[in-house]
Amino acid sequence: MQNKADMILDTFVGIKLNTMSTVPIITVYKKPKDYPDKYIARLWDINNKPTRFVVVADTLENIRRLVPKNMTCIPPSEKDDPVIVEVYI
Template sequence: MTGFSHEDAYARNGNTIKVIAIYNKPDDFSAGYIARLFDGIEPTAKAVTGKTLESIREKIPKGYTRIPRDERDVGSLVESWIY
């Protein structure tokens, strides 16, 4: 996977925000990092993968803002990006 399409990254349904959550080896993906796209709080089927955090961050579309992980988040969550 090379990245999110322009439509995936920026098209909105109503007033929802776009969120990309980056995980490191979650239960369902043990091969490395995965960034999953959410439309508001609803997960989508869109995701990108990478061996390193840096390789995933390079795939985050321009205009997104990084939100650090909160201690209450699931342990595999590294950070989130919102648009």
């Protein structure tokens, strides 16, 4: 069940993310409640605010192809929600 407020993009690659977020952070989720059968990547702002911009895929490998190569992957911390797979900054 897609969140109706979300704007689903084909990819984050080639997009000027800094026009959508002060300091772009992309969080990758596996089967979150609003997309229970998918992986999603959501653009966040550095101020700990989610944006409405997401990309959706069936596999983690496909999601990774949709994230810009110049971003650095960070594993989730123990305090993060269990559906968080990784974070890109």
